[in-house]
Amino acid sequence: MRNEISIGLLGLGTVGSGVATILQQHQEDLRHKLGVQVAIKKVLIKDTTKERLSPLDSSIFTTDIEEVINDPSLDIIVEVMGGMKGAKQAIENALRAGKQVVTANKDVMAEHGHELLKLADEKKCDLFYEASVAGGIPIIRTLEDGLASDRIAGLMGIVNGTTNFILTKMKQENMSYEEALVKATELGFAEADPSSDVDGWDAARKMVILSSLAFSTEVRLEDVLVRGMKEIQAGDLQIAEGFGYTIKMVGSSNKDEDGIEVAVEPILLPNLHPLASVNNEFNAVYIHGEAVGETMLYGPGAGSLPTATSVVSDIIAACRNLLLEVNGKRLHAAQHDLVIKEDKSCFAKYLHRLLVNDQVGVLTQLTAIYSKHGASLQSVMQHPAENEDQAELVLLTHRISREQHLKVIKDIKSMASVISHYRIEGESAT
Amino acid sequence: MRNEISIGLLGLGTVGSGVATILQQHQEDLRHKLGVQVAIKKVLIKDTTKERLSPLDSSIFTTDIEEVINDPSLDIIVEVMGGMKGAKQAIENALRAGKQVVTANKDVMAEHGHELLKLADEKKCDLFYEASVAGGIPIIRTLEDGLASDRIAGLMGIVNGTTNFILTKMKQENMSYEEALVKATELGFAEADPSSDVDGWDAARKMVILSSLAFSTEVRLEDVLVRGMKEIQAGDLQIAEGFGYTIKMVGSSNKDEDGIEVAVEPILLPNLHPLASVNNEFNAVYIHGEAVGETMLYGPGAGSLPTATSVVSDIIAACRNLLLEVNGKRLHAAQHDLVIKEDKSCFAKYLHRLLVNDQVGVLTQLTAIYSKHGASLQSVMQHPAENEDQAELVLLTHRISREQHLKVIKDIKSMASVISHYRIEGESAT
Structure with missing residues (x-):
């Protein structure tokens, strides 16, 4: 019986430092839960000169990604470096090297998820990606396990905190789009270039991941109808309110006998709809299951510690599988061919x-x-x-x-x- | 490799029929997910003369519980008979016979959960109980897995649909308590004797289960401060509203360095609190995690199919473990001694x-x-x-x-x- 599980961390930015912090603070809880020590043994960083607040000793830092992925003593590779090409390659190489992989990368999972999950199945390795959608909300796990017994008819998500924050300020404080965007940027909810958020592409990537899982098929980014929040004109929010509706940027995905329909756009929601009262930077995913009816998960969609919580929950799942020697047993093959509705x-x-x-x-x-x-x-x-x-x-x-x-x-x-x-x-x- | 998993069903009432229906309708999905057939092979019923709408063949019905529990061909026993003494004994005997057990029984889990979970650990069997709290909401799984990496500081739940329905009608339609109770009874949301709901004991049992899990300790029913909704007087809802609050029957459980505090009582929630807009018969559990911050799960708290969905999700988890031969590996020993705050x-x-x-x-x-x-x-x-x-x-x-x-x-x-x-x-x- 092993008494330690070793982790290689790719990236020590916002999420990576959060992961390091949680793993260190919860050593005792983890030992109780798993019966072993879980320790970060190697960390890929970009800049060796940068001052860091992480609890990790800099002797385990490296700028050479191969040194992490090919280290035979590491059990789990955690990809929190972000970006597309390098990250995708890293995940692929880690799986080929027989590592369990945890990623928070929505871009990679939206564009290459199907391929990488197949590779994971083939290599009998775990590939977990809870943190790639809606930061601190355990939505992937809920779709996989909690509602495993139900057939999902549709889901709607407020899965982009930036646009939800902007819309909340526009509605509650009568700000213009520009004022609200400035406020979001000041508070760190919007990036320097907010186009991926406000144009809907960030949400569309998350909907690709959620829809593929909910309907056990292979949805692609080009299948999503995307309209950004710039479609919202001055006065629209008030007009909607007059009819009893709230305007929200919503990703929606529905299935019926004709196929699947996936869209991200500003839509009108009845004020009493549970999603209508999801405000500020919060995210929520509303699921309509045939048997269970309506359920909703609500929580923080981003942030260092919330996202890191999801990453560490995935690490714990991978550890449990390692201890039971049952990694890669959750086959990901899609059950249905993709049919997008006309x-x-x-x-x-x-x-x-x-x-x-x-x-x-x-x-x-x-x-x-x-x-x-x-x-x-x-x-x-x-x-x-x-x-x-x-x-x-x-x-x-x-x-x-x-x-x-x-x-x-x-x-x-x-x-x-x-x-x-x-x-x-x-x-x-x- | 086995190609079938056999289930013994104890009880064919509201939840039991729902379980039978879902298992039958989802045969194909289950075979895709698990690679095996999952079939109900024996069913304990009370009354052999009753007409039943279930899809099951009556040749597998029996009124002798021993015939189910001691059938060596059954892998999983599903306890949905309800009640206390007989059900507790049935779960105990099933575990002693080496069966995996799934139960929807909040009364048994609140009063004997600690003991039964220990027995399950000892016998290396699974004991799943997702459906015992908040019907269709995967809250047990979320606390066990989704937030496994976080330390829960507190949770608040609207975990009784009857009282929430009554309060919603009192607030939104200005009904008196008595009128709202009549309405709830008509719609099947309240039982003939509603005292366990309106006096808070139903919610208290659920809070015992949730608090024990969230804080990894052994909370007992007598540790819960319980005040029923009869404490609410005419005019109170309006007075609360005047201050910007909504009155809700809330189970709350908090932990700090002095210990744990568990209560079920009508409390004042700010109108903007996510729980304040949980209306009608819906349930929700609001979790405050140290790292993740605020999350909430919302959904149906009862009903045949929602509750059956949770039962079948548990059955699937037990099946997965059976196929991997890793049942009973999730040890339930409490990590902390119970300290109730003064x-x-x-x-x-x-x-x-x-x-x-x-x-x-x-x-x-x-x-x-x-x-x-x-x-x-x-x-x-x-x-x-x-x-x-x-x-x-x-x-x-x-x-x-x-x-x-x-x-x-x-x-x-x-x-x-x-x-x-x-x-x-x-x-x-x-």
């Missing part, structure tokens, strides 16, 4: 906000467009526009296909301006 | 609602009581009472100990009526 099979209600010339017959012309495409309307509201000769119209449709929605929007553009348009999820109480 | 070490803010005679000097007399016990006040508000000679006072304290709170309440009773009193959790935004 626009004509994706149904929802929509809100269309338009600017029209305020003249006789315009409403007739407009509603004729909806009729032409078989899209029936639930309500039409007119507001005065800034320019006296114009009027603002807010139209709510009944359930129509995305194809109908897009055709209507295209035709409307020939006679009016489309200020904004949103998919509506569920019914508001108003 | 009242003088439990600190909180309180709201006191009093009825006093409206005469000169009464407020001086009253505040003298608070001063005498070193309890400082944050605010005092006076309302007119029904009787002209009286006044209603609502006092909010600063943080005081439960000992101070109880002494103040006791002394006040000599000069005024105490209508109601509540612990306050956190700060409202108002």
Whole structure:
């Protein structure tokens, strides 16, 4: 019986230092849980001159990645270096060297997850990636084990803390998008270049990972419909509120007999929906299981210690498997071929906000467009526009296909301006 | 390599039929996940004459429990018969016979869980009990695995759907307690005798299970401070709302260097607290981890299929262990001796609602009581009472100990009526 498990840590940034801190502080708990010592024995760093607050002794630092991956004394490789190419290669090499691997890398798992999980199965090694989605929320584990017995019909996630923080400030403190972004940057919730967050690609990568797991298939980034939060125009939040809805950047993924539909976009959620009250930088994933009904997991989506908590939970799982000699027994082969639904099979209600010339017959012309495409309307509201000769119209449709929605929007553009348009999820109480 | 796992089902009521249904509907998924067939081979029923909708063939039904537990061909015994004595004995006998056991029985796990888990360890068998707390929410698994790396500082749960449903109706539809209870009974959310729910004992049992797990110690039912929802008086919800709080029946469990404090009682939660928007029959458990910060799991707390989902997830876990031959390797020995905090070490803010005679000097007399016990006040508000000679006072304290709170309440009773009193959790935004 071994009495120690040795870890190689790739990266000692925000998450890496968190992992080192938690492993050190919890030595006693870990020994109680596992019966062995768990110790970091080698650490890949980039810059040897940097001052570090980590509890680790610098004698175990190296700048040579091979020295970590090929060290035969190491049992588990923890990849928290980030980035794409080097990290992917590192995970691949570690698996080929027969190491158990834990990663927090959403970019790698979204683009190469299927391939790497297959390699892990082949090499009979564990590849855990809980921290790659929604930092401190144990969502991967819940989909794999907690709801293992259920068939997931759909899931919706607020999986990007930056955009959720910005939207919360815009709604609760009436800030403009620009003001809220500055605030998010000041507080460290937004990166210097926030485009991956605000354009929806960060959330889309997470939805690739979650959807693949939830539906046991191989979703790819190009399958996700992505609309960024810049689609949200001044006044939209107030208009939504007037109908009893909250605008949130939501990743959604649904499955029915026609296939799977994955999207990341600003949508209208009824105020009473559990996701509507997820505010600030918090994340949440709402799951609709056929048997269990509605469940939701809520928590911090990022941050050094929350993310490190997920990494260390994965390390503990890998340790347990090592001690029982059952690593790599959780086969990842997809059960279903991927079928992405066509626009004509994706149904929802929509809100269309338009600017029209305020003249006789315009409403007739407009509603004729909806009729032409078989899209029936639930309500039409007119507001005065800034320019006296114009009027603002807010139209709510009944359930129509995305194809109908897009055709209507295209035709409307020939006679009016489309200020904004949103998919509506569920019914508001108003 | 075996190609089938056989299950003995004790009980074919609400949860048992749900288990049978899910196992039948998901045969293909299970075979994909596990590589074997999972089949119910024997079922204990009470009444052989009853018509049943279950998909099972009645040839496998028996009224003799020994025939199930002692059948050497069965691998897993699933206890969903409910009740206390017979169920406890059945679990014990099944473990002694070397079976893996899955139970949904909160009463047995709250009163005999420590003993049964020890027996399971001794017999090297699994004893899973996810469905015993918060039906469809994978909370046990999250505490065991998802947050395995974190130290839990506290948890709060809305773990009784009946009382949460009643409180929601009282708040949102202005129903009286009695009206809401009738509604809950009609909808099947309350039992014929609702006392175990409304008096808090159902929630207390769940808190025993959760606290023992979260703090790795052996909490007992008598350690829980329990106040039922009958403590809530007409007008209390409105008064709380005026201060920006929502009244919820909450089980709370906290740990610090002085020990552990476990309570089930109606408390005041800030409206923006994630638990405050958990409505109707839904359950939620809010966890405060030292590293991860705040997380919450939300979902259905009861119901045939949600609860059965948790049971089947446990069955799958037991199957995986059987296939890997690693059952009973998750030792349950408590890491810490139980230390329950004394009242003088439990600190909180309180709201006191009093009825006093409206005469000169009464407020001086009253505040003298608070001063005498070193309890400082944050605010005092006076309302007119029904009787002209009286006044209603609502006092909010600063943080005081439960000992101070109880002494103040006791002394006040000599000069005024105490209508109601509540612990306050956190700060409202108002």
